[in-house]
Amino acid sequence: IEPISTSIAVGMAAALTGFLASYQNIFYYFNECCRPEWIAFNKTGLQVDLENKMFGQHIASRIILKAVNGFITNDNPKKPLVLSLHGWTGTGKNFVSQLIADNIYKEGMDSNFVHMFTSELHFPHSSHLDTYKSQLQQWIKGNVSNCAQSMFIFDEMDKMHPGLIDSIKPYLDYYDKLDGVSYRKAIFIFLSNAGGESITQTALDFWKAGRAREEIELKDLETLLSLAVFNNKKSGLWHTSLIDKNLVDFFVPFLPLEYRHVVQCAMAEMKARGHRPDRGVADQVAKDVVYFPKSERVFSVKGCKTIQSKLDYYL
């Protein structure tokens, strides 16, 4: 082979490789893929979001920032991160999951690597348990094989069939690999109202004793919370060995929200809608909300859940 043809061929191959590489880069630029361009933890972003957007949850904020940061900055985690978020309705459990997703995935909750399951929506019929089990296992396996840094959020965990929780247990455990797939970089978040009443009781005790809510520490809630979760026959977690086997890394309590937090939620919602936050309107919204216990009226029955629709009425 003569040298000129050889150098032309080599040059063309190099050009083709270069073209393919830049084509691939353009493809990755426009299409979400399991690469650092699309998945990168922003610790400061999460910290700022927790401080500025999440109200009245000093314990949950602290645990979540530490847990997520510790897990993601560890190059060799021994198991996936498993967070179990507990608390009264409308206190920010779904909301914080969204903040976590926003600060890991460029596409946030819309990312192809974030998966949300709701018991009553995805697993409504207990007679289909076996089908659900295998579908869920296949789904988790398929998605983690596709991207190790996948996130799975299970809402209404307390309504989930215990058998179904059992079926995902192997993925939460300290295995190097299962059928050739490593689950150690995945994040599982369980949301439930289990333990909400005991968390509320503690918050009420502090309130009655005239102590600041910010004085409540994790240790004031931990024992009560685990007892409540263990003993709650309605709670799916109760049936399983998730807790016995220490598969849950962090139990995260969410405190019930007070009037001032409802005001903050209303102000934030006005801002999000592009309005100038109006304290008068926020107060009107917060006054419209129902509080409990009946005599003291300290905590919002629905947390900040109905604020968005109430604002539609006042704005």
Ligand SMILES: Nc1ncnc2c1ncn2[C@@H]1O[C@H](COP(=O)(O)OP(=O)(O)OP(=O)(O)O)[C@@H](O)[C@H]1O
């Ligand atoms: N602590 C909070 N700080 C700021 N906004 C909040 C907070 N809690 C709730 N909200 C607002 O209320 C909405 C509903 O809350 P969210 O869905 O997170 O409640 P939840 O705790 O998941 O309730 P449930 O147990 O009923 O599912 C959120 O989208 C958010 O706008």
